[in-house]
Amino acid sequence: MADLHDLTRKLQKHNDSKIVLLVADGLGGLPLQPGGKTELETAKTPNLDALAQRGTSGLSVPVLPGITPGSGPGHLGLFGYDPLQYQIGRGVLEALGIDFDLGPNDVAIRGNFCTLDAAGKISDRRAGRVSSEVAAPLCEKLNNIKIPGVEVFVRHVKEYRLVVVFRAAGLGGDVDDTDPQSVGVEPLPPHGNDEPSRKTADIATEFLRQAREVLKNDAPANFLMLRGIAKKPPIPTFEDVYGTRAGAIAVYPMYRGLARLVSMDVLNAGTTLEDQCDRLAQAWTDYDFFFMHFKYTDSTGEDGNFDAKVQRIEELDAAIPRITGMNPDVLIVTGDHSTPSKMKSHSWHPVPTLLAANNCRYDGNTEFSESACLRGGLGQFESKYLMSLALAHAGRLEKFGA
Amino acid sequence: MADLHDLTRKLQKHNDSKIVLLVADGLGGLPLQPGGKTELETAKTPNLDALAQRGTSGLSVPVLPGITPGSGPGHLGLFGYDPLQYQIGRGVLEALGIDFDLGPNDVAIRGNFCTLDAAGKISDRRAGRVSSEVAAPLCEKLNNIKIPGVEVFVRHVKEYRLVVVFRAAGLGGDVDDTDPQSVGVEPLPPHGNDEPSRKTADIATEFLRQAREVLKNDAPANFLMLRGIAKKPPIPTFEDVYGTRAGAIAVYPMYRGLARLVSMDVLNAGTTLEDQCDRLAQAWTDYDFFFMHFKYTDSTGEDGNFDAKVQRIEELDAAIPRITGMNPDVLIVTGDHSTPSKMKSHSWHPVPTLLAANNCRYDGNTEFSESACLRGGLGQFESKYLMSLALAHAGRLEKFGA
Numbered sequence: 001m002a003d004l005h006d007l008t009r010k011l012q013k014h015n016d017s018k019i020v021l022l023v024a025d026g027l028g029g030l031p032l033q034p035g036g037k038t039e040l041e042t043a044k045t046p047n048l049d050a051l052a053q054r055g056t057s058g059l060s061v062p063v064l065p066g067i068t069p070g071s072g073p074g075h076l077g078l079f080g081y082d083p084l085q086y087q088i089g090r091g092v093l094e095a096l097g098i099d100f101d102l103g104p105n106d107v108a109i110r111g112n113f114c115t116l117d118a119a120g121k122i123s124d125r126r127a128g129r130v131s132s133e134v135a136a137p138l139c140e141k142l143n144n145i146k147i148p149g150v151e152v153f154v155r156h157v158k159e160y161r162l163v164v165v166f167r168a169a170g171l172g173g174d175v176d177d178t179d180p181q182s183v184g185v186e187p188l189p190p191h192g193n194d195e196p197s198r199k200t201a202d203i204a205t206e207f208l209r210q211a212r213e214v215l216k217n218d219a220p221a222n223f224l225m226l227r228g229i230a231k232k233p234p235i236p237t238f239e240d241v242y243g244t245r246a247g248a249i250a251v252y253p254m255y256r257g258l259a260r261l262v263s264m265d266v267l268n269a270g271t272t273l274e275d276q277c278d279r280l281a282q283a284w285t286d287y288d289f290f291f292m293h294f295k296y297t298d299s300t301g302e303d304g305n306f307d308a309k310v311q312r313i314e315e316l317d318a319a320i321p322r323i324t325g326m327n328p329d330v331l332i333v334t335g336d337h338s339t340p341s342k343m344k345s346h347s348w349h350p351v352p353t354l355l356a357a358n359n360c361r362y363d364g365n366t367e368f369s370e371s372a373c374l375r376g377g378l379g380q381f382e383s384k385y386l387m388s389l390a391l392a393h394a395g396r397l398e399k400f401g402a
Numbered sequence: 403m404a405d406l407h408d409l410t411r412k413l414q415k416h417n418d419s420k421i422v423l424l425v426a427d428g429l430g431g432l433p434l435q436p437g438g439k440t441e442l443e444t445a446k447t448p449n450l451d452a453l454a455q456r457g458t459s460g461l462s463v464p465v466l467p468g469i470t471p472g473s474g475p476g477h478l479g480l481f482g483y484d485p486l487q488y489q490i491g492r493g494v495l496e497a498l499g500i501d502f503d504l505g506p507n508d509v510a511i512r513g514n515f516c517t518l519d520a521a522g523k524i525s526d527r528r529a530g531r532v533s534s535e536v537a538a539p540l541c542e543k544l545n546n547i548k549i550p551g552v553e554v555f556v557r558h559v560k561e562y563r564l565v566v567v568f569r570a571a572g573l574g575g576d577v578d579d580t581d582p583q584s585v586g587v588e589p590l591p592p593h594g595n596d597e598p599s600r601k602t603a604d605i606a607t608e609f610l611r612q613a614r615e616v617l618k619n620d621a622p623a624n625f626l627m628l629r630g631i632a633k634k635p636p637i638p639t640f641e642d643v644y645g646t647r648a649g650a651i652a653v654y655p656m657y658r659g660l661a662r663l664v665s666m667d668v669l670n671a672g673t674t675l676e677d678q679c680d681r682l683a684q685a686w687t688d689y690d691f692f693f694m695h696f697k698y699t700d701s702t703g704e705d706g707n708f709d710a711k712v713q714r715i716e717e718l719d720a721a722i723p724r725i726t727g728m729n730p731d732v733l734i735v736t737g738d739h740s741t742p743s744k745m746k747s748h749s750w751h752p753v754p755t756l757l758a759a760n761n762c763r764y765d766g767n768t769e770f771s772e773s774a775c776l777r778g779g780l781g782q783f784e785s786k787y788l789m790s791l792a793l794a795h796a797g798r799l800e801k802f803g804a
Contacts, residue, residue: 007469007486054436359744361432361440361751364773379782381467388468392750399748400465401472401485402495 004080005241007400008388012243017329017394019244019289020280021386023078024316025071025255026298026339028351028370032306039297039306039341040352041369043313047320048333048354048368055331055356056363058378059370060386062337068348074336075258079291080242080387081235088261089173089230095163096257098155102232107171107200110228111154111162112179113138113221114187122183126160127221135160138221145210150203164226166203172196173231175204187225200229237263238289242391247283249276250293259291273315277322284326289390292323298346301339309341330357330394332386333368350380357393406482407643409802410790414645419731419796421646421691422682423788425480426718427473427657428700428741430753430772434708441699441708441743442754443771445715449722450735450756450770457733457758458765460780461772462788464739470750476738477660481693482644482789483637490663491575491632497565498659500557504634509573509602512630513556513564514581515540515623516589524585528562529623537562540623547612552605566628568605574598575633577606589627602631639665640691644793649685651678652695661693675717679724686728690798694725700748703741711743732759732795734788735770752782759795 029039062069062077063084072093073083088096091108102108113127113135139156142164146152151167174197178188190205192198204226215222238246248259249269256266267283269276276292283290294316300309323331334353337346352373363377374380378389391397431441464471464479465486474495475485493510504510515529515537541558544566548554553569576599580590592607594600606628617624640648650661651671658668669685671678678694685692696718702711725733736755739748754775765779776782780791793799 004466007466011469359432359742359749361772362436363776375777377776378467379461379776381782385467388466389750390468392468392470397468397470397750399470399472401475401490402492 004082004384004388005236008080008241008391008397011398011400012391013396013398014243015395017288017396018284018326019330019390019394020292020323020328020332021078021290021390022292022294022323022331022333023075024294024297024313024333024335026301026337026346027335028338028340028347028349029301029309030340030342030349032342038370039301039309040313041371043310043317045313045317045368047317049366051320051324051331051333051356052354052365052368052372054360054362055354056360056378057352057354057365057368057373057376059350059373059376059380060334060353060383061350061380062383066348068346069337070346071254071336072258075255077383078334078336078386079238079262080384081262082384086233086235088233090228091163091230092232093254093257094157094228095165096261097254098157098163099253099256100153100155100163100165101260102165103167104232105167105169105171107166107173107229107231109164109226111164111224111226113160113162113224115220116223120186122180122185122187124220125179125183125225130160130221132156132159135162135221138215138218141214142211145207145214147203147206152207160221162224164207166200166207168203170196171200171203171231172198173200173229175201175229177225177227177229178204178208179225179227187223190226204229232261235261239263242289242387243396244288245286246289246291247287248291248293249279250291251276252293252295255293255295264291273319277319280323281326297335298339301341302344304341304344306341330355330390332390334386351383353378353386355389355393359393406484406786406790407638410482410643410793410799413800413802414793415798415800416645417797419690419798420686420728421732421792421796422694422725422730422734423480423692423792424694424696424725424733424735425477426696426699426715426735426737428703428739428748429737430740430742430749430751431703431711432742432744432751434744440772441703441711442715443773445712445719447715447719447770449719451768453722453726453733453735453758454756454767454770454774456762456764457756458762458779459754459756459767459770459775460778461752461775461782462736462755462785463752463782464785468750470748471739472748473656473738474660477657479785480736480738480788481640481664482786483664484786488635488637490635492630493565493632494634495656495659496559496630497567498663499656500559500565501655501658502555502557502565502567503662504567505569506634507569507571507573509568509575509631509633511566511628513566513626513628515562515564515626517622518625522588524582524587524589526622527581527585527627532562532623534558534561537564537623540617540620543616544613547609547616549605549608554609562623564626566609568602568609570605572598573602573605573633574600575602575631577603577631579627579629579631580606580610581627581629589625592628634663637664641665644691644789645798646690647688648691648693649689650693650695651681652693653678654695654697657695657697666693675721679721682725683728699737700741703743704746706743706746708743732757732792734792736785736788753785755780755788757791757795761795
């Protein structure tokens with residue numbers, strides 16, 4: 001089958017319309033009891049309900065039925081990139097998660113400090129979960145490592161976790177983890193699975209040789225292991241595939257990074273939803289498409305805090321009038337996946353999704369909820385089709401064929 | 403995934419059943435106001451409602467969510483041919499649209515008369531929209547052009563538009579338009595993008611050389627430009643993939659052409675729905691499958707005339723008893739796409755679809771409307787699956803696997 005982007009690239013049309021994609025992370029939920037209400041159904045959401053009434057709603061399936069997505073695939077789907085086609089390595093996600101601006105020559109790696117015993121065997125795979133206060137200066141020391149012909153970047157993430165980036169032309173990303181996943185054995189030597197990746201493995205070997213020397217007196221964090229070694233995949237830009245100038249307004253680095261991955265402009269989002277709305281208003285004339293990200297519906301779900309998630313949804317609802325006040329031609333409210341507080345984790349359940357625009361076919365829904373979405377006009381659909389629906393409702397796609 | 407046709411070809415089974423596919427072009431609509439009714443919901447359709455009650459209904463997606471189809475992809479989908487796999491060039495559609503019987507050695511081209519100034523530059527890309535009375539005899543003159551080894555056909559379409567067909571073995575269809583899309587410049591020379599298409603380009607060059615001579619005293623129509631140059635793609639026959647003898651009863655040439663593209667027999671349809679029903683009755687024993695096409699639900703939608711579209715739907719409804727009186731085993735009523743009069747154009751909205759047969763699983767619907775179809779037994783489905791549903795309900799598909 002033809003790629004959906006082959007279609008949108010060919011059919012894209014330019015006009016003055018504005019599209020806002022508001023992602024409430026982990027929006028979908030579950031009732032705590034059979035027959036009960038979900039978080040979204042429990043929350044008082046007069047503004048979202050009004051939107052549902054003048055829009056059309058449905059349930060989006062982020063990847064495939066039964067597949068629980070991480071944030072990467074969840075967002076790529078919403079951006080219209082097939083999450084099975086564009087798989088983002090863990091190292092890349094970790095680098096995106098600290099706002100590291102990855103280039104095409106970069107290999108990104110999740111590092112974590114570990115403890116080696118006198119015999120060079122691993123005694124603790126997480127270096128006693130060393131504190132950030134201890135680990136951050138160690139990362140600065142590692143950042144000074146020099147390898148000829150390669151730029152080396154080491155950035156602290158949190159506690160025992162760090163990011164390592166090697167920058168040089170021709171490096172491959174198919175290198176095995178050095179973490180043997182057990183203690184009492186030596187870390188594995190870096191092993192590349194093709195010619196360019198063997199080059200990366202050689203660099204990693206030299207990096208680890210120097211790191212061992214640098215850290216030798218820093219027990220429990222006297223060494224590190226490398227995992228999730230990956231390059232940013234070639235991924236067409238948002239502007240190329242949709243013909244829209246896109247701005248991302250996200251507080252958390254991971255989501256700014258995912259937006260950057262598809263070449264959206266990443267705007268200063270401040271720290272609150274209020275800040276984000278201010279930013280949206282300021283940037284209104286500069287972009288055709290806005291991605292706004294709200295984190296707390298996910299984090300409260302992950303915490304298993306049903307009431308807090310309800311409260312965060314109500315907070316989101318309260319921000320809707322500011323957005324509708326700017327008169328977007330298309331306003332979408334959805335999530336990148338479900339995070340039921342009952343499960344304290346991401347889940348595979350389809351995600352309530354709402355699209356409001358002038359040319360909607362109304363579906364009779366009068367509220368925004370999982371159960372209403374189940375009867376909504378968008379039906380159940382793969383989230384990768386959300387972008388073509390958005391563009392269509394914004395009048396930004398020509399007819400296909402005569 | 404395996405091609406759906408690989409399945410239907412393998413599983414097809416023969417019996418005496420009759421299938422009627424009644425296509426109301428552009429059937430789907432939109433309400434004019436939020437909460438209002440669509441054209442189909444406004445129309446009084448007692449016969450279609452009765453069919454919905456003894457059938458099962460749903461919403462078909464012609465191509466993909468958000469993609470607005472032209473008539474070509476819309477109908478290919480209904481005929482069970484993936485419209486993304488079988489893409490029909492503009493020249494081919496234009497030739498089909500005048501009932502030109504394209505063969506496998508034909509390259510079809512949309513031509514349009516233009517005006518060249520004394521310096522040979524384009525002064526009017528449409529030759530002052532010259533009338534049909536003037537243009538038709540010019541096409542007859544062009545039709546006399548002789549090129550060794552090639553049959554040349556020139557047919558008038560309407561006003562400044564014409565169709566040119568080159569017939570010879572080994573010609574390619576990948577030739578760029580000669581229309582530079584602007585005035586004050588010369589037309590582009592024909593340029594082929596592969597070896598067979600360079601052969602076509604050479605023929606086109608010679609054709610245009612002679613045409614310039616033939617038309618030199620016919621200003622404003624003193625030259626023509628060539629666009630949408632294309633060959634009919636190889637496309638398996640309806641009989642091959644489904645094992646049914648198919649007859650098409652369509653008034654408008656474009657739809658006869660689309661039926662011919664999949665090798666249906668094209669029957670004389672007369673000019674009215676009444677004529678078409680007469681024809682259906684006459685041909686009843688000669689075919690297993692009938693495609694009937696009703697144009698006016700689309701043209702009234704394109705005109706933005708909500709009331710006229712309502713009236714045309716009621717006209718269609720009035721014809722239903724004649725069709726059901728012939729006792730088809732499967733009767734499908736659908737559209738090739740939506741044409742909401744609110745939008746005055748084709749749209750991407752899913753299309754109300756109804757399938758009545760003895761083995762339907764009833765869905766409780768008691769009317770045929772967009773909102774009822776949203777809750778119907780067929781759900782939302784890609785229209786390319788309509789044919790396998792039709793064959794199944796007609797008992798024309800064996801079990802797959804043991």
